[in-house]
Amino acid sequence: MPNCEVRRYRPCLLVVVASLVLAAGACRDRQGPSASAPPPVSVLVETVAAQSIPRVVELPGRIEAIRSAEVRARVDGIVERRLYEEGTDVPAGAPLFLIDSRDYEAALQQAQAALSRAQAVQGNAASEVARFKPLVERLVVSAQEYEAALAALQQAEANVADARAAVTLARLRLDRCTVRAPIAGRVGRALVTEGALVSASGATLLTQVNQLTPVNAVFTQSNLSLLELRKQFQSGAISAPTGRVQVWLTLANGDEYKEPGVLDFTDLVVEPSTGTQILRARFDNVSRVLLPGQFVRGRIEIGTIPNGILVPARAVQFGNNATSLSIVADDGTVVRRNVDLGPQEAGQWVVKDGLEAGERVIVDGWQKVQPGQHVDAQPMPASHS
CATH class of the missing domain: 2.40.420.20 (conserved putative lor/sdh protein from methanococcus maripaludis s2 fold)
Known part of the structure; x- marks a missing residue:
């Protein structure tokens, strides 16, 4: 009886095993050959x-006026008027301030009067010498008297020269009551007002004039970096520029300044406290965008890497x-x-x-x-x- 049961279920087992084998083969066919070899990344x-x-070095820097003049008082007195508009461009010699000049006008008149007296004395001494000269030849006047007359003439001429110098000095002091711009440029705000007492001995600062076209950009570079660059030039790792070294600026707000400048000075002295050297570039600054004191970053094309x-x-x-x-x-x-x-x-x-x-x-x-x-x-x- 048991053998009959085994024989009855054996065909069913064969059908199940065959189905499992076929299913496994179908799964392998669906995975394909890429399952063993993924595609390259x-x-x-x-x-x-x-x-x-191009070999470019970027350095921090600051804008400086090519010429900057402090306008200071050269006479003592009270400021009467300001003669310019603050923040404008003025030519050299333009009047900026007027200082009370009445004392200096009186001093000039006094010096001119002293000159007139000295000239009168000189004329009298010259006439006396002219009279004595023919008389001394005829022995009417002694040689001693003639020599005294000559000495008096020389002293009178010296007094005239001294008086003339006093007149010149008085006129200079009077002229300095009108304070003028020493250079052409943009004049800053007034540091004194009308009614202020200024002093020549204290050199009271009145204002400042800066020339803004052109301007300089001054950069600092470590001496170690400059020595390394020189070594690269000597070894041929960097080729020196054929023309003038150009410099481009980036302003503090990140904008690029469109006008390139030219490197025109490299200091030969190393600052002992910082170990840096000064590099300077000049910019035409036609648009007047660059102002003294501005912080900038400069890109200096020092050569090329072949x-x-x-x-x-x-x-x-x-x-x-x-x-x-x-x-x-x-x-x-x-x-x-x-x-x-x-x-x-x-x-x-x-x-x-x-x-x-x-x-x-x-x-x-x-x-x-x-x-x-x-x-x-x-x-x-x-x-x-």
């Missing part, structure tokens, strides 16, 4: 090339005290290589060592791959490079 690469790269290689900043990997790039080799695998970076130019790094022209650098997607992994390298679109 797609990355964006940029093929680097050797090129001539056969330099640039890589986008986002392709550079920093970590473990090393700087590296992910490169796609000829066989399509990823190679991570340490590189030596130079300065940063226009958002890209200059690679000094570790990269050759023609190699493909992974710019986007290097975070998703590992060295030795096969990747699908796609060229970086021009709009994203």
